Amino acid sequence: MATTPKWIMVGGEGPESYNQNSSYQRALLEAAKEKMSEAIKAKLSLDLISDRFSVADFGCASGPNTFVAVQNIIDAVEDKYRKETGQNPAENIEFQVLFNDFTTNDFNTLFQSLPAGRRYYSAGVPGSFFERVLPKESFHIGVINYAFHFTSKIPKGITDRDSPSWNRDMHCTGFNEAVKKAYLDQYSADTKILLDARADELVPGGLMLLFGSCLRDGVKMSETSKGIVLDAVGASLNDLAQQGVIEQDKVDSFSTPLYFAEENELKQIIEETGRFTIEAFEDIIHAKGEFTLDPKVLAVSCRASFGTFLSQHFGEQVFTKVFDLIEAKLRQELPRLLNAKPGMQYLIVLRKKN
Numbered sequence: 001m002a003t004t005p006k007w008i009m010v011g012g013e014g015p016e017s018y019n020q021n022s023s024y025q026r027a028l029l030e031a032a033k034e035k036m037s038e039a040i041k042a043k044l045s046l047d048l049i050s051d052r053f054s055v056a057d058f059g060c061a062s063g064p065n066t067f068v069a070v071q072n073i074i075d076a077v078e079d080k081y082r083k084e085t086g087q088n089p090a091e092n093i094e095f096q097v098l099f100n101d102f103t104t105n106d107f108n109t110l111f112q113s114l115p116a117g118r119r120y121y122s123a124g125v126p127g128s129f130f131e132r133v134l135p136k137e138s139f140h141i142g143v144i145n146y147a148f149h150f151t152s153k154i155p156k157g158i159t160d161r162d163s164p165s166w167n168r169d170m171h172c173t174g175f176n177e178a179v180k181k182a183y184l185d186q187y188s189a190d191t192k193i194l195l196d197a198r199a200d201e202l203v204p205g206g207l208m209l210l211f212g213s214c215l216r217d218g219v220k221m222s223e224t225s226k227g228i229v230l231d232a233v234g235a236s237l238n239d240l241a242q243q244g245v246i247e248q249d250k251v252d253s254f255s256t257p258l259y260f261a262e263e264n265e266l267k268q269i270i271e272e273t274g275r276f277t278i279e280a281f282e283d284i285i286h287a288k289g290e291f292t293l294d295p296k297v298l299a300v301s302c303r304a305s306f307g308t309f310l311s312q313h314f315g316e317q318v319f320t321k322v323f324d325l326i327e328a329k330l331r332q333e334l335p336r337l338l339n340a341k342p343g344m345q346y347l348i349v350l351r352k353k354n
């Protein structure tokens with residue numbers, strides 16, 4: 001099977017970049033900041049805060065959200081240290097931040113926009129987080145923001161017309177039991193590998209902070225606003241096929257390496273990994289609600305998040321045409337978007353078992 005194209009964000013800092021279109025993902029970090037600080041205060045052992053403290057962000061993209069994520073963590077660690085030791089962290093602790101993403105991520109934009117006045121040293125860690133990317137016991141807190149819903153590849157059978165798990169749609173509407181099982185099995189296997197790798201890399205007692213979206217138990221992706229948006233992308237691709245701009249076969253064989261798990265599925269996968277205790281599983285009410293229901297804003301943010309992935313399969317020109325259609329599609333879908341079932345935004349705090 002051919003390797004799945006990588007799901008990377010549109011780089012740079014231009015109007016269509018992820019950098020300029022990721023306030024939705026940032027809003028969760030802001031909404032969950034206090035809960036996260038409490039968790040660090042309660043769950044991180046003071047013994048771990050000494051000399052050098054390392055924070056790693058997995059799937060960091062090109063900024064600026066990653067800077068918010070790591071700064072919030074550093075603030076919470078410093079605060080805990082100050083309160084519990086009465087000492088000034090600036091005199092005793094040096095912070096190191098490890099920024100991980102695919103090698104093809106726009107690390108140049110990331111490093112060029114590092115915040116002035118930061119109190120940490122930075123390093124890039126290229127490579128897929130579905131593998132080991134750091135030495136054993138090399139960091140104290142890891143974070144993943146909106147990058148805990150990927151699979152390493154399109155599950156087996158999904159793009160094969162003769163398979164019971166063939167999914168003609170790009171993702172959601174045709175999500176029958178067989179398709180769901182194929183995705184869940186793939187996601188479960190990949191996520192266990194991801195967590196196992198992080199458990200190797202974390203110091204004993206270290207924390208993983210997971211921020212992202214999942215489904216409430218029993219809710220289908222196609223019933224949520226994210227699912228409706230994904231389906232609008234798929235429907236736009238189908239329109240282009242009908243107009244003869246792209247081959248229908250090319251559309252039918254297109255699928256996404258994404259799986260938004262149900263809350264209970266996530267818990268089960270983490271528990272089955274066996275390397276972490278779940279210290280918190282918080283339902284975070286997001287400042288931006290589910291999504292900004294403005295078709296123009298949605299279309300631009302779709303472009304920043306899906307553009308690079310789509311253009312790898314269909315080519316740059318098609319990708320531009322698709323996004324011209326999406327805004328109109330989303331306008332038609334507005335009534336469904338307004339009535340969509342709520343998704344769930346979470347903060348999950350995991351502690352590595354000793």
Ligand SMILES: C[S@@+](CC[C@H](N)C(=O)[O-])C[C@H]1O[C@@H](n2cnc3c(N)ncnc32)[C@H](O)[C@@H]1O
Pocket residue numbers: 007008009022025026058059060061062065066100101102105127128129130144145146147150305
């Ligand atoms: C939606 S973006 C989130 C970026 C950032 N964490 C934020 O909060 O804005 C998802 C990121 O995960 C990265 N990603 C996806 N799969 C990955 C993998 N297997 N290894 C490393 N990074 C990955 C993508 O390249 C992308 O930068």
Ligand SMILES: [Mg+2]
Pocket residue numbers: 158159167168169170251252253254255
């Ligand atoms: Mg398909």
